[in-house]
Amino acid sequence: MSAEGTDTSSTDTATVARGTDTGLAETHCEHRAESGAIPRTGDPVTNRWTGVHRALRWWPIALLITLLVAPYSALPVPGLLDGPLGSPGSLQLLALCLLYGGLATGYDLLLGRTGLLSFGHALYFATGLYATDLGMLELRLPFAAAAVFGVSCSVLLALLLGSVSLRVTGIGFSMVTLAFAQAGSILVQRNPGGATGGEEGRSAPADLLPSGLLGIENTANLYWIAVGYLVLTVAAVHWAVKSPIGRVWEGIKENERRVEVLGLRPYGYKLVAFVLAGGLAGLGGVVYLLLTGGATPQAATSDATLALLVMVVLGGSGTRWGPLLGGVLYTWASHRLGDLANSSAVADLPAVLRVPLSQPLFLLGALFVAVVYLLPGGLARLPARIRSARTGRSAPAPAGPGTAHPTGGTPA
Amino acid sequence: MDTVVLLFCTGLGLGALYFLVASGLSLIFGLMDVLNFAHGALLSIGAYATWWAGAEAGLSFWLAVPFGTLVGTAAAVLLELFLIRPLYSRPRDQILATVGVGLAVPALLMGIWGADSRPFPQPELLSGTWHVLGATVPVNRFVLVAAAALLLLALRLFLARTRYGLIVRAGVEDRAMVTALGIDVRKAFTLVFALGGAAAALGGALGGLYFGSVNPGQGTGLLIFAFVVVVMGGMGSVTGAAVASVGVGLVQQFANYYTGAGLGDLSVVVLLAVLLLVRPRGLTGRLA
Amino acid sequence: MPARTTSTPSASSAASAASTSSARSSASSSPVLRLDGLGWAVRGVPIVEDVSFSVGEGEFIAFIGPNGAGKTSLFNLISGIYPATHGSLHLDGADITAETVHARARRGLGRTFQTSSLWPGMTVADHVRLAAQAAAGPGASYRLWRRAERYEQQLADTLERTDLTHRADTLASALSHGEKRKLELAVLLVSEPRLILLDEPMAGVSAEEVPALTELIRSVHRDLGRTVLMVEHHMDVLLGLADRLAVMHHGTLLALDTPEAVMADPIVQQAYLGEAL
């Protein structure tokens, strides 16, 4: 890709010089439309890895096809799933896994792509969930309209609260988002005007849901919706991240000040990320409503956000597939760890082991600590770490003996 | 009038409870830049240890509280040595690791002692009431206020008078220069964590008095308000945390009572948002 | 060291000289940048004090001064990273004292940082693309979706100019320090700023690479006609480039004059060069 550019350099100097006269950067960018010579370099990975890797590049498609046909399969997956792949129970669990994979991917738009540590993402998820449910229950909207209403509510709320909380940065931002989400959670619990049903939640009205989404025999449809949500989220996030805006996000994540010095206002870009992530979470709430048949306040708690955080970190924040992987694994684990916790294998253990092992949340917390500690970068970076360990080049050079430096800082 | 007095006194008590939790949080953040999500867990550990010593092991309340505080301190030291210290160079991972501990510890407590509240030993001396200007105020609120005031005083004395306090104050300003004077800052970190843990555990023990019971989620429940207090007080400032604690406690108590729907929590949230927007560095101006 | 007492006449004479002694560019044009009594204090402690001067179109001013003299702080004030606590700042006649960092950048103020300030996880090409996008304005982020290829030409040219073409797909974190310095310049160039602030562009660059980098900076100044302010400790580099030399000391502008005059100034020698022989 280097060759094409070479011969045009002299003319370009002139262009640049001409640009100077106009003074403002905006204008001269327009008159360089002439020679769109070099192809967009695209994904850097493709340039580094060729051949086999190019073929392997299609694995997401293969995976998607596998996911799509899963309901037709009676394949037993002992240990992983309680029942054959295509059974309603398995499909329901898989659908939840995929939903959370999508939610985590959306959340990582903030954490891993823009560097925003939000502790209040569950609020937008819960907004989509409750607004859709209430749209049907209270406004008697048909499902599709209620879903649009629900997602719009999340988007608007994200826009409103995002524009406030993004005015502070760092830990302040985390705390404000946490506080807002806490307020939301309290509001839901408080059952204002009987709307949210408080701690009991509200189940979705069966009469307003499409009949194809009701009943156990239609679990596959719900599953496909979850697949659709995941594909949509992943596509939206990947597309956005690859887009020019995504480049700005990456810049903001890595060095916000530097982006500002280029003349871009990070606030707006962060807000876009916040609203997009909020909207995707809201849409996730709609899917969740379908999957669980109702809205319950657990969805709005700060624990729900923490769960997303755990998923993202588990899988690998800022990586392409990590959050998805983390979301799927976490959801699967939190459903199946319960089985482990209740299994007879655990019940027969001495109390020192049995008591902690019978607490799924303990297992999750401990697992999380272990991942943070042992797998910096999450599961998605594991192959790269193994590869670099094998080739002997410990990639992120763990500072040599001379760098022993307890505080990591230098006198300013 | 007596209602206002009552609200004021109990609001102070609530603020004192927040301060007991937030002081350690603030101290740890100030020196180490670690937002300790496991702080609620330390509180719960202190509360359960006190409860265990008092109710199960049959110790008197006056011995149970130091015991609980000691256990909480030990837990904090272990946490610092084994979890935080290896992650010194990875600040965000430190936060995440404490999140994990914050999830695991309450679950463990639940596994051992069940999810239900356990009645907390209440010494006769502290279960009565005092009459203040026509209001009947529970004595333990004053105990909390006194404990918080003592803690504030002790922390200020520690910071002002002791060598380690000196190290902590200097470390907040310039960590590297402290090491350049031949001081092992890591020891100060462990100490600060221990202190924070002790304060949290004491908060847990006295929180048991306040709630009359202990349950696994108690610490985590208080943590969010402690965070709010720390941020409002200006991260790292113990005095700022004290001021913010009192403010939050009073606002919450009055708002809970006087607004029909009980908007106490919401008003605190709004207070935080407004304060951060007006003064992004909190009350005392340290950089958030 | 009587720095403070003597600085006033020295600096003010320099400021008055700015309009006349500005170099090859049209002396008649109004100054690109004008500082009036600019100052910045942290908790009452002055870091930059009462700095006044103006920069003519196409001029090249080099800043020298001991470590901690406030050179970087002055650049931070000019680029808006620090808010001025005193004085005012005009870019092309417009008062920008209260403007944000990005607003100033949109007016054509570009800078590099003393410590390479890049996006370690982004490729070289993406750095340049991002800068091009920024130069095209916020709206370009959206427009670019449709017309991304237009900017590829600009990308190729910039990489060519900074000799980074072969590193286009390398992550910034994997570059050598000299390449990072070049990339900083590339990022700067592609946004085609009107006024360039370079903070120690040679810092950490090995001796072999210094001449090439110097040439690059020279071409930016001479060939592209950019106005440049540069902090540098390498005297040989800046003496070959600068039209005027500014000496910072204790946060004040000790002197601003032709290199020859400045180097001959005993006060400067005293304060900066440690001349005592």
Added chain:
Amino acid sequence: MTSSPFSAQRPAPSAHSASSPSSASSPSSAAEPLLSVRDLRVVIDGLHILHGVDFDVAPVGVTALLGRNGAGKTTTVKAVMGLVPRTGSIRLSGSELSSLPTHLVVRHGIGYAPEDRGIFAGLTVAENLRLAERAAGSGSGSGSGGEAGEPNYALVHELFPELKQRAGQLAGTLSGGQQQMVAIGRTLLNRNRLIIADEPTKGLAPKIVAEVAEVLARAAEAVPVLLVEQNLALVRRLAGTCAVLADGRTAHRGDTAELLADEEAARRLLGVGSRHPLAGGPRPAAAPASPAAPVVTAEVKP
């Protein structure tokens, strides 16, 4: 170590010895060096700041570390202290320091007065000093001694009576010179084997410069000093040997007096007047032109 109490007062050589600057390999001091630094390299954020610095600190008197602005002097000193990640060898009387964290380096008996003084602005003067106290027991784990006994407040207060008067004042409100006193005072408080002072006269009024010089000279009687300094008059006055850094490398090592006497070498290495002949031509080496001159004449009393 205190065998040569007046080692700081080497007679300024009057003769122009034609020592070639390239013969930097052998330091002039015959004795075993106290601190010996070899191939010190520092990379910060990918920037190579030191590319291999070699120098020795003589066991007595003052050793100067010279170089133009930005040459890497401060970085070298920070690397010795372990304040920046470093590679290479740093040996203090035979013990290797290059892998030690800062506080252990200090406990080997090094007092450090950083370039920016490293004063804790929010602490009082007394507290700043108190923080620097190293009790005899605190060195446990450092292996070698180098510190014992009570903090020597008497010495500090004798040298800087002002610090006693201003004990309760917040250090941040001190003048630059007073802050410098605190910084140097901190290094004198403990019985150190080496004191590293990074531009201790920077930003000081001439009168104070003279005082600081005197203090350094006195300190050097008891403890060897590694001095980073731009004030060549001061260097000439105090330092027996020196090392000159340029672009993060050692460019010269040798006798200070010889170097400063060699007009051409001094210009080339220290950048003084090399590219721009000074207005009045080269000044006579013996005639100090700076206001810091009183240093030279200040009588240093034992």
Added chain:
Amino acid sequence: GTAGTTAADGGSKGPIKVGLVYSKTGPLAAYGKQYLEGFKAGLSYATKGTGAVDGHKIEFEEQDDAGDPAKAVSAAKDLIGKGYKVLAGSTASGVALQVGPIAAQNKVLFISGPAAADKATGLNKYTFRSGRQSYQDIKTAASFIGDAKGKKVTVLAQDNAFGQANVAAVKALLGAEGATVDQVLAPPSATDLTPFATQAKTAKPDLLFVAWAGDTASALWTALNQQDVFADTKVVTGLDLAASYPLFGPAAEKISFLNHYFDGAAGTPVEKAMTDAVTAAGGKTDIFTPDGFTAAQMIVHAVESNHGSADDTSALVKALEGWSFDGVKGKTTVRAEDHALLQPMFQVRLTGSGAAAKPSVEKTLTADEAAPPVTPMAG
């Protein structure tokens, strides 16, 4: 009665599969444990120790919902997908209200457990309950007041769905009888309840009904005691599981309790059978053991009426609607109209406080006295 004399061929016919979706872990794990113990005892009792009906063995699979409705829904779908026609459990109201509709959509029988939400009554044709509902609690509470006319009743509750429902129910019930009903609502997250205790005291009601759930109960009782609310007001609240008795602190003896059940409350033969079975299994009967027991009774009855088949859910529903039987607490009826479970309730006092607190029945309300009004069946 049962027809199953053929214990020998118990395994020869296809088993009846029952899914239990309840809180094995999570905040309500203690209730879940009681429920399960009761269910096992009830199954053994109703099948006369055979564990089979008409030769069809009753097999039950446990699924943990950890109190999370989403998990419960997944578990329910899993079970239904595996062909389960009968579900039971639901320790938490949220779970009952989410699983109920799933059961209806898939036409399986669902017998809700300890979940007290009134909404679960009349939720749909397929949903039943084996425990009491809030309204029955409130009726029991109201029974303390005697003639309500002209009396002043204050409800002290948390401002959440549970509290609001209680306020509404008391208003509907006692308001209609001529009492003036007002409320003191505290935010659910409020930790300092002293001001609300004074508010309740200032209201000077004849009867203070405290509807409280959650971790602040102890703080509330301490506050009420300290503010001396008991001096001139009758205070009524629900008596929860035995572990909670000490939480009332010194106030324990001053409170009038309404109670669903406590160990030894009923004194019926069925209760004895239950207690014996549970004790033999190493458990301890408590407030929600009867809910499990009753659920097992209902399931066995429904299957029995269909000759050992659970395939026709409508027939199961038919069999249960209007069924009256001897339950743990006495005569118990499944009301046909809305599937409310009419059952006796208790007025209880505690003697002693702290760990020594012991409950004793003051008065037993008959099933009819405690019956909730009929709710029209929703769907």
